[in-house]
Amino acid sequence: MAKQTRPxxxxxxATELTCQQITDLIVDYVAEDMEPAMRSAxxxxxxxxxDCTAFLNTYKVTIRTTRxxxxxxxxxxxxxxxxxxxxxxxxxxxPSC
Amino acid sequence: xxxxxxxxxxxxxxxxxQAGDAAAFETLFERYSARVCHQAMHLLDxxxxxxxxxxxxFLALYEKAHTFRGDAAFSTWLYRLTANATLNRxxxxxxxxxxxxxxxxxxxxxxGHHRVRPVVDWSQNLESDFAQEEVRRLLxxxxxxxxxxxxxxxxxxxxxxxxxxEVADVLELSxxxxxxxxxxxxxxxxxxxxxxxxxxxx
Numbered sequence: 001m002a003k004q005t006r007p008x009x010x011x012x013x014a015t016e017l018t019c020q021q022i023t024d025l026i027v028d029y030v031a032e033d034m035e036p037a038m039r040s041a042x043x044x045x046x047x048x049x050x051d052c053t054a055f056l057n058t059y060k061v062t063i064r065t066t067r068x069x070x071x072x073x074x075x076x077x078x079x080x081x082x083x084x085x086x087x088x089x090x091x092x093x094x095p096s097c
Numbered sequence: 098x099x100x101x102x103x104x105x106x107x108x109x110x111x112x113x114x115q116a117g118d119a120a121a122f123e124t125l126f127e128r129y130s131a132r133v134c135h136q137a138m139h140l141l142d143x144x145x146x147x148x149x150x151x152x153x154x155f156l157a158l159y160e161k162a163h164t165f166r167g168d169a170a171f172s173t174w175l176y177r178l179t180a181n182a183t184l185n186r187x188x189x190x191x192x193x194x195x196x197x198x199x200x201x202x203x204x205x206x207x208x209g210h211h212r213v214r215p216v217v218d219w220s221q222n223l224e225s226d227f228a229q230e231e232v233r234r235l236l237x238x239x240x241x242x243x244x245x246x247x248x249x250x251x252x253x254x255x256x257x258x259x260x261x262x263e264v265a266d267v268l269e270l271s272x273x274x275x276x277x278x279x280x281x282x283x284x285x286x287x288x289x290x291x292x293x294x295x296x297x298x299x
Contacts, residue, residue, distance in 0.1 A: 018209025027280040054218035061220040062287040082151045
């Protein structure tokens with residue numbers, strides 16, 4: 001990737017951003033961690049740039065789908081075996097009912 | 098997700114453990130075993146190894162409870178134990194499983210425009226159940242190809258839902274380092290999906 005400097009967030013000034021800078025800033029934008037002036041400049045660029053609109057949409061769907069992996073089942077038998085392992089190793093675990 | 102109340106409860110349980118209360122250890126096991134298991138499974142993608150990590154982490158919790166000072170949240174400490182246990186295993190794996198990130202990162206011209214244009218919006222192509230399942234499969238494979246620390250950042254951030262600060266505390270990195278690694282890893286994952294859903298320009 002050709003390196004461009006990250007734009008400084010300047011209060012109250014319109015900042016013209018390049019597509020590369022937009023790509024660098026996307027992580028802050030989706031985290032809603034951006035100063036208002038920079039956010040305004042970011043959204044202005046997105047509004048006018050179909051490439052960056054497409055990039056933002058595909059970046060967001062990548063995160064959303066990655067997060068959906070979170071809901072996959074974990075084997076309950078595994079937890080039970082670990083509990084048995086700990087029972088053998090630790091005196092008094094689990095405590096008697 | 099952590100709350101101040103759950104932090105207080107965890108600290109009380111640890112103090113009881115330190116005083117020899119086995120029931121407190123049982124409660125912590127019930128409270129955190131699924132989370133440790135999830136984290137290990139997402140990182141290792143191998144049930145046998147994930148089970149070993151769970152054994153190692155909870156045995157370490159039992160043996161090292163007396164060293165917990167409360168400087169960090171208990172959950173952070175437990176995540177760190179799990180991260181270290183999985184990192185050791187990941188680093189022992191054969192290096193050829195790692196894929197160079199740069200091959201899938203976006204490229205730019207000197208004027209800052211995307212090198213490959215137009216950028217295709219394939220986000221709408223994932224509507225069907227088949228596409229969703231294929232995307233999840235591709236992502237699992239892609240995450241498996243990340244370097245160990247990058248994989249940890251993605252799992253802790255996007256799968257376990259930790260904040261950048263929490264991930265930084267677990268991995269003993271700066272917040273800016275966590276953000277940079279997370280962003281590059283996400284760009285890589287996006288690039289891997291684009292290679293399937295929008296070839297050749299992505």
